[in-house]
Amino acid sequence: MAPERWVVFAAVALPFLAAALLPLGYRLLGERVGYAGAAVAAVCFGLVASLVGTSGTVSAPWIPSMDVAIRFYVDGWALLFALLASGIGVVIFAYSAAYMHGMPNLVRFYATLSAFMGSILGVAFASDLLVFFLFWELTSVCSFVLIGYHTEEADSQFSARMAMLITVGGGLCLLAGILLLSSAAGVVLGGGAADPTFDLATILAAEATGGSISTQLEDSGLFLPALALVTVAAGAKSAQVPLHFWLPRAMVAPTPVSAFLHSATMVKVGVYALGRLRPLFGGPEWELLIATLGLATMTVGAVLAVRAVDIKELLAYSTASHLGLMVAAFGFQIHYGAEAGAYHLLNHALFKAALFLVAGIVAHEVGTRRVDDLGGLWRDLPVTAAITVVTALSMAGIPPLHGFYSKELLFAAAWDSAQAGGGLAWLYPVTATVASVFTVLYSLRFLWLFLGDRPDGLGAVHRPPVALVGPPALLAGAAVVATVLPERTIDLLVQDGALATATAGETVSVHAELPLELSGPVAMSLLAVGFGVALFPAYDRVLAVVNRGYRLSSAVHPTALYRGLLAGVDRGSDGIRRWLHTGLIRSYVWWALAGTCAITLAGYAATDATPAIAGLGVPTAMVLVLGVAVVAALAVTATDTHVTGVLTLSILGFMVAIFYILASGPDLALTQLVVETLLLLIFLLVIEELPAFYGELDVSVAAGDAALSLVVGATAFVSVLLVAPPGGGSLSGTAKEYVERAPKEGGGTNVVNVILTDFRAFDTLGEAIVIAMAAMSVLVLLAMRGRGETR
Amino acid sequence: MTTIIMKTTARVVVPIVLVVAISLFLQGHNLPGGGFIGGVLTVAAFALVYVAYDLDYLEVSVLERDVDPGRGIFEHRTVTTYRRLFTLGLAVTLASGAGALLFGEPFLSQTFDYVHLPLFGEVELATALVFDVGIYCVVVGGLLAIFSVVGAE
Numbered sequence: 001m002a003p004e005r006w007v008v009f010a011a012v013a014l015p016f017l018a019a020a021l022l023p024l025g026y027r028l029l030g031e032r033v034g035y036a037g038a039a040v041a042a043v044c045f046g047l048v049a050s051l052v053g054t055s056g057t058v059s060a061p062w063i064p065s066m067d068v069a070i071r072f073y074v075d076g077w078a079l080l081f082a083l084l085a086s087g088i089g090v091v092i093f094a095y096s097a098a099y100m101h102g103m104p105n106l107v108r109f110y111a112t113l114s115a116f117m118g119s120i121l122g123v124a125f126a127s128d129l130l131v132f133f134l135f136w137e138l139t140s141v142c143s144f145v146l147i148g149y150h151t152e153e154a155d156s157q158f159s160a161r162m163a164m165l166i167t168v169g170g171g172l173c174l175l176a177g178i179l180l181l182s183s184a185a186g187v188v189l190g191g192g193a194a195d196p197t198f199d200l201a202t203i204l205a206a207e208a209t210g211g212s213i214s215t216q217l218e219d220s221g222l223f224l225p226a227l228a229l230v231t232v233a234a235g236a237k238s239a240q241v242p243l244h245f246w247l248p249r250a251m252v253a254p255t256p257v258s259a260f261l262h263s264a265t266m267v268k269v270g271v272y273a274l275g276r277l278r279p280l281f282g283g284p285e286w287e288l289l290i291a292t293l294g295l296a297t298m299t300v301g302a303v304l305a306v307r308a309v310d311i312k313e314l315l316a317y318s319t320a321s322h323l324g325l326m327v328a329a330f331g332f333q334i335h336y337g338a339e340a341g342a343y344h345l346l347n348h349a350l351f352k353a354a355l356f357l358v359a360g361i362v363a364h365e366v367g368t369r370r371v372d373d374l375g376g377l378w379r380d381l382p383v384t385a386a387i388t389v390v391t392a393l394s395m396a397g398i399p400p401l402h403g404f405y406s407k408e409l410l411f412a413a414a415w416d417s418a419q420a421g422g423g424l425a426w427l428y429p430v431t432a433t434v435a436s437v438f439t440v441l442y443s444l445r446f447l448w449l450f451l452g453d454r455p456d457g458l459g460a461v462h463r464p465p466v467a468l469v470g471p472p473a474l475l476a477g478a479a480v481v482a483t484v485l486p487e488r489t490i491d492l493l494v495q496d497g498a499l500a501t502a503t504a505g506e507t508v509s510v511h512a513e514l515p516l517e518l519s520g521p522v523a524m525s526l527l528a529v530g531f532g533v534a535l536f537p538a539y540d541r542v543l544a545v546v547n548r549g550y551r552l553s554s555a556v557h558p559t560a561l562y563r564g565l566l567a568g569v570d571r572g573s574d575g576i577r578r579w580l581h582t583g584l585i586r587s588y589v590w591w592a593l594a595g596t597c598a599i600t601l602a603g604y605a606a607t608d609a610t611p612a613i614a615g616l617g618v619p620t621a622m623v624l625v626l627g628v629a630v631v632a633a634l635a636v637t638a639t640d641t642h643v644t645g646v647l648t649l650s651i652l653g654f655m656v657a658i659f660y661i662l663a664s665g666p667d668l669a670l671t672q673l674v675v676e677t678l679l680l681l682i683f684l685l686v687i688e689e690l691p692a693f694y695g696e697l698d699v700s701v702a703a704g705d706a707a708l709s710l711v712v713g714a715t716a717f718v719s720v721l722l723v724a725p726p727g728g729g730s731l732s733g734t735a736k737e738y739v740e741r742a743p744k745e746g747g748g749t750n751v752v753n754v755i756l757t758d759f760r761a762f763d764t765l766g767e768a769i770v771i772a773m774a775a776m777s778v779l780v781l782l783a784m785r786g787r788g789e790t791r
Numbered sequence: 792m793t794t795i796i797m798k799t800t801a802r803v804v805v806p807i808v809l810v811v812a813i814s815l816f817l818q819g820h821n822l823p824g825g826g827f828i829g830g831v832l833t834v835a836a837f838a839l840v841y842v843a844y845d846l847d848y849l850e851v852s853v854l855e856r857d858v859d860p861g862r863g864i865f866e867h868r869t870v871t872t873y874r875r876l877f878t879l880g881l882a883v884t885l886a887s888g889a890g891a892l893l894f895g896e897p898f899l900s901q902t903f904d905y906v907h908l909p910l911f912g913e914v915e916l917a918t919a920l921v922f923d924v925g926i927y928c929v930v931v932g933g934l935l936a937i938f939s940v941v942g943a944e
Contacts, residue, residue: 666823670815674831678934681838685942747903747917748820756825757919757926761888761899764922768884768929772877775933779874782940 002056003074008125009060011047011082012072014040015118022111034097037110041089041117048082048121052492057127057201066198073127073201076496080342081272082124083493084349085265089117091471092260095357098467099256099364109149113260116142120265123272129178129198136174136237136273139266140167146257147250159249162562166246170236174273177229181280184216184226200276207280208504214280227281230273231289238270239320240327241297242558248308248316255360258312263319263356264349271326275341275501278330282503287333287417294328295414295431297321302438307546310369311359311449314442315352318395321439322348325410328432332413334420335506340409342498343490343510347406350482351391354475355446358388361469362449365462371445376454380461383469385450387476394479396443397436398529402482402489405512407436411521419520433524440532445539486512594708597715604718611721622662629655642690646683650676667752801843808836816927820915826923830930837935841942867943873936880928887921 018025018040025033051074059071093113100106119142122135140163148160182196185203197203207213217223234240239247250262261267274290301321308314322344329340361384362377363369378385394403414428482489490510502508515522535542554560580591632651639645653676660669731739738751738759746754756764816829840848846869891900903917 667825667828670823670828671831674828674835678831678835678838681835681842682938684842685838685938746901746919747915748919750819750821750823750825752823753819753825753923754919756827757820757922758901761901761919761922764926765884765888765899768881768926771929771933772881775874775877775936778937779870779940 001054003051003054003058005058007047007051008058008072008074011044011051011086012118012121012125014044014047015114015116015121019111019115019118022114023107026107026110031101031106032097033106033110034093034100037114038090038093038097040114041086041093044117044121045083045086045090048079048086052079052083057199059128062128062131067195068130068198069128070131071127071199071201072125074125075500076493076498077272077275077342077500078124080346080493080497081268082121084268084346085117085120085124088260088264088349088353088475091353091357091474092256095259095360095468095471096254096256098465099360100254103254105149105151108145109254112142112145113257116146116261116266120269123269127199127201129182129200132200133171133175133178136269137168137171139261139269140164140171140237143167143250143261143266146261147253149254149257150252153252156252159246159252163246163250166236166243170233170243170270173229173236174233177226177233180217180222180226180229181213184220184222185213188212188216204276204279214283223281224285227285227289230277230281231293234270234274234327235293236270237273238267238323238327239297239301240270240293240324241300242561244297244301244320245558245562247320248304248313251310251312251316255312255356255363258316259353259356259360262316263352267319267323268326268345268349271323271330271341271345274327274330275338275345275497278338278501279503282333284333287331289331291328291331291414291417291428294324294326294331295428295435297324298328299324299431299435299438302435302442303546303549305442306438306445307543307550308442309371311362311371311374311446312356312369314371314446315355315359318439318442319348319352321435322352322395324435325407328428329410329413330501332417332428333503334413334416335502335508336409336413336416338498338501338503338506338508339494339510340406340413342501343409343494343512344403344406345497346489346493347394347403347482350475350479351394351403354387354391354472354479355395357468357472357475358384358391361464361472364468365464366458371449373455373457374449375452375458376450377461378450379454381450381464383473384464387469387472388447388450390476390479390483392443392447394483395446396440396529396532397525398440399525400483400514402479402486402512404525405486408515408521408525409510411524415520415524429520429524433528436524436528437531437535440529441536441539441542444532444536590704590708593712597711600715600719604722609722611718619662622659625655625658625662629659642683642687646680646687650680653679667750797843801839805836805839808832808839812836816923819923820917820919826926827930830927831934833927833931834934834938838938841939846939846943867939870936870939873932873939876932877929877936878932880925880930880932882925883928884922884925887918887925890918890921 018037022033022037025036029036055075057071057073059069062069093110096110096113100109103109116139119135119138123132123139126132126135144160144164147163148156150156178198179196181203182198183194185197185206186195189197189202189206203213214223217226232243236243247262247267251258253262278286298321301317301319301324305314305317305321308317326341326344326348329337329344331337332340359369361381362374365381366374366377368374390401394401397404397407411429411432414432418425418427418429490512494510495508498508498510629652632648632655636645636648636652639648653672657669657672657676660666660672738755741759742751742754743749746758748754748758812829812832815824815832816826817824819825819829844852846867849869888899892898894900899922901917901919901922903915903919905913905915908914
């Protein structure tokens with residue numbers, strides 16, 4: 001069944017509309033506007049839910065000439081992601097209303113959060129690759145604003161900039177990958193490389209029937225570059241090694257943001273894209289690259305989570321680790337891979353968002369987030385403790401909780417791939433098991449915040465209000481439902497999603513059942529849980545080993561590399577600034593002119609332009625006028641006072657005006673005359689302020705200036721020769737058309753002015769804006785001269 | 792530059808220049824002229840006044856208003872007026888473009904019509920004139936704002 005067009009568009013547009021109306025809502029409702037946001041999210045959730053069971057493309061035209069349209073594609077995978085985003089959005093908005101009580105800048109916070117939800121729904125549904133890219137970058141921008149919520153704090157600024165640089169840098173790679181992909185698709189689907197196809201749904205459909213687009217990419221040698229670009233983009237967004245380090249830093253954002261953006265939705269955009277493109281890029285290279293990347297991240301994230309000192313940092317590294325799990329799952333070229341990736345996307349969002357909200361409650365009520373200072377909170381926070389038991393054990397992958405099923409599917413994928421590949425491929429299951437041991441360890445550590453001994457230093461703990469506990473309880477309730485009715489959950493949400501990520505030839509059928517006999521994957525689970533539980537009493541010793549390893553590897557820590565890179569860029573731009581930004585207007589003019597001439601001449605050289613000279617039939621009057629102009633120009637260089645210099649220069653200007661009259665360009669002549677007059681007046685105004693004597697002339701400077709003057713003159717000369725129409729007095733085609741159309745369509749006989757105000761009014765508008773901007777710049781520059789750096 | 796010769800010349804020339812500027816502006820649609828040329832010529836007329844007299848001359852002697860000497864040039868009433876003028880000009884230009892949208896035409900489309908007026912006979916009314924008024928205001932306001940601020944330095 002095809003989806004209703006308005007439903008899809010409304011679901012994506014509504015959050016943006018809400019973001020625009022939020023300032024008004026805040027005036028009416030105050031802090032309760034968070035609940036209005038929750039209502040909007042609920043409406044979006046309802047709209048998306050009404051689409052379940054449909055599939056197909058809806059579109060509205062955008063740039064028809066380039067085949068770009070606002071296309072949305074609805075299928076199981078898009079619906080799964082969109083339901084997660086809007087559903088968790090409801091919970092987050094409701095939680096924020098209580099959590100952000102009394103905080104500043106709430107309008108910006110809620111508006112960005114709402115716009116973010118719209119962007120993520122856009123990413124989920126976008127079928128046009130350019131629209132997809134647009135929403136993808138919008139999520140990065142929203143994330144930047146939300147991470148930098150505390151705009152005054154240096155830590156916030158640093159983290160927001162880091163997240164922005166990495167995710168947007170990844171976004172640029174995505175754009176490059178998209179262009180490679182769409183031009184290859186253009187070749188296959190007719191039209192050629194110059195007529196790219198941006199419709200992802202069409203591309204995937206063509207790939208599913210013939211596999212010809214990936215073949216085309218391989219033939220043109222662009223398969224690996226495109227794959228690498230997409231992987232870098234997804235890796236940056238989904239915090240994969242070695243670009244994972246921005247995610248823990250992003251935890252300076254308020255907790256609802258961490259729960260929504262940095263665990264449940266935005267960071268999953270990369271995973272989502274990999275799932276989407278899996279049918280297209282699938283193959284041995286894909287498996288090697290993506291599965292290795294995912295498993296590496298899974299391990300590194302889990303190990304770093306074990307040594308985290310802050311509960312949100314623990315959850316952030318754990319998120320990176322679980323994202324690695326999903327990425328690895330999509331990497332494996334076996335049907336278990338698609339199943340594990342899609343299923344874990346849902347499971348992880350349920351338990352991790354709830355755990356973040358729990359972390360927020362702990363920070364809010366206890367006042368600290370340090371792992372070492374917390375423990376035995378179950379007496380103070382019984383409901384929160386119950387939520388944590390369900391979600392943390394699910395995160396650890398303990399049966400029969402829902403997190404176990406999807407992890408078991410990953411183990412199955414790793415095990416079968418190893419059996420198929422043999423040799424080094426056995427590293428897949430080994431790494432996955434080791435990473436899972438650490439997962440169990442840090443999950444239990446988080447659980448022990450509630451179960452272990454209560455440290456003496458912990459003061460009185462308030463009971464959290466229902467408004468804070470309700471939202472995570474809702475998520476935990478969903479987790480319980482997913483645990484009790486796994487097959488129903490799969491039928492409703494996961495199965496169709498997994499189908500969309502399957503490569504051709506895979507039979508995807510997701511099942512969740514407790515294993516009753518021993519097999520490879522079951523053994524992996526047993527080992528992971530067994531070792532994890534056995535090692536937990538010796539947590540301190542594990543921590544010491546991990547810390548030693550961390551210190552030994554300090555040379556290759558990505559954060560250090562990132563800082564080094566930033567410092568290098570700073571130094572480099574400082575060096576360029578010293579050299580280029582001299583503060584002398586003459587050096588700017590020199591370089592601007594030299595650059596313009598170089599580019600212009602290079603353009604002529606590249607196009608092999610040859611001037612068409614049709615005789616030298618110049619009237620005597622013109623020769624005379626131009627001769628006077630040349631003499632005036634020569635005289636300017638020989639004057640010894642400013643007044644004579646200015647006046648001689650004016651002779652030159654007025655001669656040019658007369659030349660325009662002779663060449664029958666009265667408008668040009670008029671303009672030249674009035675501008676010349678105005679310039680003369682301005683000179684008169686400032687002439688008394690100019691110094692009479694500038695000092696000795698430096699020969700090398702003068703030589704440079706003379707050379708530049710010659711080059712500028714030569715460039716202008718060549719340009720005139722090339723651009724001027726062939727002689728003979730006949731009009732060019734463009735000129736003829738304007739002359740014909742001006743009286744008829746513009747109602748004026750002055751063709752120049754009709755062009756200015758009618759045919760090309762947009763250009764004139766632009767020039768008017770330039771004049772206004774120049775005036776404003778002068779006002780601002782002069783008004784601010786007394787402020788700022790002269791302190 | 793504030794010599795007697797300069798002042799006397801300015802007194803005679805400025806009104807003529809202003810009239811020429813306005814006529815150039817109005818005839819722009821069919822003869823040489825238009826918003827930009829008319830605007831620059833108007834600026835030249837005002838610049839002549841500033842060079843021959845000073846910035847406060849218009850306020851004090853022509854409009855017979857008081858000028859508060861303590862205020863800086865940026866709060867000067869003249870500069871504020873010019874700032875408003877080019878803002879208004881931009882607004883008029885954009886509005887004349889947006890007007891076409893109301894009639895389902897692309898942004899900045901222009902049209903024209905002929906009307907009969909007593910004494911003048913047949914007169915052409917073009918929407919391009921509104922657009923040109925905006926350009927004129929931007930040029931006059933922008934250039935004079937720069938001119939007066941830089942001149943006051």
